[in-house]
Amino acid sequence: MHLLQRLDKKARRGSKPRCHWLTHGERTLVASRLTKLGEPWATVSEEDYWMPDGFRHPGEACLDKAAGLLPHNVRLTLRDWWLAHWRGAMTPTFDIATTCTVEGEVGLILVEAKAHTEELNNEVAGKDLKPSARPNQIRNHQQIGKRIEEASFSLTNFTGIPWKLSRDRCYQMSNRLAWSWKLTDLGYPVILVYLGFLNANEMRDRGAPFANHADWEVLVKMHSRPIVPDNVWGIRWDIHHHALVPCIRSLETPFDAPIEEA
Numbered sequence: 001m002h003l004l005q006r007l008d009k010k011a012r013r014g015s016k017p018r019c020h021w022l023t024h025g026e027r028t029l030v031a032s033r034l035t036k037l038g039e040p041w042a043t044v045s046e047e048d049y050w051m052p053d054g055f056r057h058p059g060e061a062c063l064d065k066a067a068g069l070l071p072h073n074v075r076l077t078l079r080d081w082w083l084a085h086w087r088g089a090m091t092p093t094f095d096i097a098t099t100c101t102v103e104g105e106v107g108l109i110l111v112e113a114k115a116h117t118e119e120l121n122n123e124v125a126g127k128d129l130k131p132s133a134r135p136n137q138i139r140n141h142q143q144i145g146k147r148i149e150e151a152s153f154s155l156t157n158f159t160g161i162p163w164k165l166s167r168d169r170c171y172q173m174s175n176r177l178a179w180s181w182k183l184t185d186l187g188y189p190v191i192l193v194y195l196g197f198l199n200a201n202e203m204r205d206r207g208a209p210f211a212n213h214a215d216w217e218v219l220v221k222m223h224s225r226p227i228v229p230d231n232v233w234g235i236r237w238d239i240h241h242h243a244l245v246p247c248i249r250s251l252e253t254p255f256d257a258p259i260e261e262a
Contacts, residue, residue, distance in 0.1 A: 003055040004256060013202045015115040015195075018253045019095050024054030034098050038109045038191040041236060041245050042100040050098035061097035061110075062090070063179065069097055069108065074186055081182060084143040085136035092175045100191070102243050107189035112176055114216075115200035115255075118207030120223050126168035141167070144175075151178035152227075158239050161229050170227045177228070180244055189243040194220050198252040213250040220248050 003024070004012045011017065023030050027046035034044040044050070049068035051061040063070060064079035064086075083089050096111035114120050129141045145167040152165035155177070165174040180190040196216030200209045210216040221230050228246075237244045 006055045006058065013255045014200060014206075015095065015113040015119065015197055017255045018115065018197045018200070018251075019111070019113050020052055020055050020058060021253055021255075022251070023050055023052055023096060030054075034096075034100070034109060037111065037193050037195065037249055038100055038102075041243060042102045042107060042109055042189075042191045044098055044100045044109065048099040050096065051094075052096070061094045062092070063094070063097065063183075064091050066097065069099060070188075074188075077186060078179070078182065082144060082147055082179075084139040087136075089136075089140055092172075092179055094176075095195075102189035102191065105187075105189050105242065107191070107243070108183060109191045109193060110176065110180065111193045111195050112172070113195040113197060115197045116203040116207035116209050117219060120219055121207070123172045124170060124223065124226075126166065127171040147182075148174050148178045151181040155181055155237075155239065159232075159237055161231065163232075164227045166227060170223065173224055174227055177246065180246070181239060184239040184242040184244050187240075187242065190245070192244070192246045194246070194248050196220075196248075196250040198250050200255065202255060210250065216250045217248050 004017055007017060007020070022033055030050070031044045031046045031048060034050060035042065038044065051066055051069065052058045061069060064075045079086050079091065082091055094110045095113040098109050100107050100109050127141065127144065129138070133141070148165045148167050152163045155163040165177055167174065176192060180192045183190045196210045198210050198212065203209055221233065232246055234247050235245070
């Protein structure tokens with residue numbers, strides 16, 4: 001059976017299968033690919049743990065649940081920091097996450113991947129709260145807003161430049177940056193990668209593919225301007241005495257790459 005058949009039909013094109021191809025194969029090769037995403041700040045070895053693991057274990061990473069990425073106590077701390085009531089609630093899910101080494105410390109590379117313009121353009125909005133929301137959902141909505149504000153205020157103080165992370169606009173990018181900030185508070189350096197897959201031409205019915213790295217970088221910076229200045233990207237920031245690096249990367253990877261199981 002072709003490996004793509006292991007994914008849901010809607011997930012067999014675009015950024016998702018490319019993330020699986022990126023993490024598929026012999027472990028030293030995968031580690032090398034992931035290291036390139038985090039260079040020059042991070043190194044991934046074959047002993048590190050990543051999600052997804054190719055097509056064998058295709059689950060994406062919720063950091064409060066992924067035992068291979070973080071210790072139990074850290075995962076609980078993250079969950080309770082973000083949510084007032086966690087039963088039945090979801091935390092942010094990263095397209096790729098891997099342990100790594102950053103400046104001699106155990107850290108994480110966290111990847112948010114896109115394959116066409118509308119994937120990012122559709123995320124300008126804030127976090128939705130339906131009129132029919134239950135009390136626990138309302139409390140979670142309120143707590144998430146407070147946590148994002150907390151991260152934004154702290155990042156402004158640490159960097160000396162204005163951060164405006166928000167629950168109510170650019171929510172996905174805001175929560176990725178807020179979680180990265182919290183991980184530094186818990187002792188983990190973080191490389192947060194916005195990854196654009198180039199020339200995903202099978203997605204033209206959904207949005208314009210990225211023709212080159214410059215196209216992707218311009219789009220990311222335009223999207224992020226309401227919440228962070230352009231000079232946030234590609235810089236190593238010292239946050240809680242640990243590295244935090246938001247960076248923009250691009251790759252060209254066919255969605256139906258001819259890689260089969262050994």
